[in-house]
Amino acid sequence: MSTRRTTSQDVAEHAGVSQSAVSRVFTPGASVSKKMADRVRASATALGYRPNVLARSLITGQSRIIGLVVSYLDNQFYPEALERLSRGLQARGYHVLVFMSQDGEDLDEVIQEILDYQVDGIVMASVAMSDGLAARCEAAGKPVVLFNRGQDTDRVSQVTAANRTGGAKVADLLVAGGHARIAHISGWLGAMTGRDRAAGFRDRLAHHGVDLAGEMDGEYRRDRASAAARDLMAGPRPDAIFVGNDVMAFAVMDTLRFELGLSVPGDVAIVGFDDVAMAAWPAYDLTTVRQPADRMVTATIDMLLGRIDDPARTPQKLEIDGPLIQRGSTRPVEAP
Amino acid sequence: MSTRRTTSQDVAEHAGVSQSAVSRVFTPGASVSKKMADRVRASATALGYRPNVLARSLITGQSRIIGLVVSYLDNQFYPEALERLSRGLQARGYHVLVFMSQDGEDLDEVIQEILDYQVDGIVMASVAMSDGLAARCEAAGKPVVLFNRGQDTDRVSQVTAANRTGGAKVADLLVAGGHARIAHISGWLGAMTGRDRAAGFRDRLAHHGVDLAGEMDGEYRRDRASAAARDLMAGPRPDAIFVGNDVMAFAVMDTLRFELGLSVPGDVAIVGFDDVAMAAWPAYDLTTVRQPADRMVTATIDMLLGRIDDPARTPQKLEIDGPLIQRGSTRPVEAP
DNA sequence: TAAGGTTTTGCAAAGGTATGCAAAAGCAGC
């Protein structure tokens, strides 16, 4: 039935040369004469030969596979990042093997599976990692990059947006907009992104001498954010809400407009975080802080491949600043 | 530095048994005594040993990797499908290796790369495949499933929604709703999904004796859909538009409401296709035909693994019917 | 205890490639 794959041995026989010669032709930088290369390539295409990546990786110790751990894809920021990551790695000869992690605690098992595949590196998208686990990966010689998730450790590299600064920018904007009662529905406070955005926002408000008129944990979930919006509106009404990410901000806007009959930005101004594609759609037209997915992904790839090429390099933390994008969900304000 | 991975040989020495014994302990269904298993496992955990999947696949011929080709992820239907696919395969001991295909014609090269990784099977999400290419994959013994993309070939399996039937359901609804001027902004007519939805819709309208008041190719693109909406509205106005998928439908709604100042469904009723999560959000509240991602993915996995387990099995085509979900973008109508 | 059958174990080969080393080939200069 399924014909045996053609091997370098087959090509060697067909071309009348040794197997090692064939291998060298397909190994960049190996020593082969032009004549040999031509001859082997001719036989190779005649037989439809291509090197077996798995066998190769067995001996080189390089699989050209990057493991990606991701816990959910329903925040549009992640599919976008995944697409860029995959394209970028592909362009450099790597490919992404996907591992979905339940929100539960099977992360250990997931990492084990990843290591079983002999990946060359690991990207964890918005997933936290115990210190012991990080140590295990590094001990196995597999560099790890935490994408969009900060953590207090020096064992692994990290790429995040400038969350504190972003939060501060929002504070500046809302204060400049003359808002008196400003509230916050935060991202999940169990994660550093959520905490940093909130802290940056709070600190900057304080710096302006403005008190926070309410803060609730939206946990990065649509339903929690809607509930939080209802709660906030039940008391003395805020006239502006900074929401910890765009997806929650959409939920808040929907709740305000269609459930409570309020106008955005007429009654309440809304600001999000991420700048996913939908934020620009007219139905929401959301003012938000951009997380520059392109630069974040580029940095992630560079860090990862950098450490693969030179294992002596040490882990690194990088924060990437993104601009505040003013749109219709806030009243226009001169740039500060 | 990076310590050499511990191998089955190391475990064997530590436990004082042969290397093959270690292998058998980690090979389900192999013949090992309880005593041996315990002893080996003890040494294995002591040394932190886990079998090397790549070396294993070299000899078994099974990599437990499934190649996924996908061309873009900005239609939310695909991230959702990808998440389900990955989770489902993971539960059955497989993992997804992602390949992004540019819309250009490098598909040949992409498939070659996939085959280089010795994948056990291939899923092509909404990507067309030449017959020759399909033949090549099957010749290599790699079953292929086209996900959400029909094609005239018996070489590969296919899973799609019931696109014709879906289109027909929309026609029924709009006619029952008493609409007089009904238009269609189709999905890309270069793909069978787009053509089938359009054909099912058109045929059913004809069956009701209703003429199509205009049809344009939206190419599954937001900008093309908006442009099409403008064009349609420039002439004698339709009072209902069936749009080839949800993402385009959102664009059409935005254009009608915010650019042309029209009301949906007051002036124009809109129906989409897919039922992505956002369709249920109040800002759009879109009537649409559901593509049951869960069942489609389950079927895809079953077909793929079925053919991997039994290569004699022949490719199969499956259409999965999804319900019409009535929401606020059409006026309510009794179910037909 | 010995014979017979069954289960468990070790040995050795295989899977497809890369690579160190030594031999062969090529080349330049006389």
Added chain:
DNA sequence: GCTGCTTTTGCATACCTTTGCAAAACCTTA
């Protein structure tokens, strides 16, 4: 044509596992 040097080639081994086969261990029964 010979010497000395550089480049190219082949041989053999290694990477880590699974698995057919035969030997060893075990169990059962007489």
